[in-house]
Amino acid sequence: MTHLLPVGPAAPTVVKDKALMEAAQKLEATFLAEMLKSSGLGQASESFGGGAGEDQFASFLVQEQAMQMVRAGGIGLSESIYETLKERQNVG
Numbered sequence: 279m280t281h282l283l284p285v286g287p288a289a290p291t292v293v294k295d296k297a298l299m300e301a302a303q304k305l306e307a308t309f310l311a312e313m314l315k316s317s318g319l320g321q322a323s324e325s326f327g328g329g330a331g332e333d334q335f336a337s338f339l340v341q342e343q344a345m346q347m348v349r350a351g352g353i354g355l356s357e358s359i360y361e362t363l364k365e366r367q368n369v370g
Contacts, residue, residue: 295364302359303348309355310344311337319343
């Protein structure tokens, strides 16, 4: 599936809106990753763990799981952040 962006006067607005939404989704994913870490997700298991390697890369796994949660709808935080960013952009 190819995503085409409009050409003409509306194009810069669409690109800015897309960038704002991506930033909002990354922020929601970071928030969710911290919540998942606090809940214990990504901690090494007591037996037969992956050792130092697992500890080094667990944060990447948790961050990607959080991003997948956002892509699946998340908790609605990215929409609120997006609207706030868009309002601030229009005020300035």
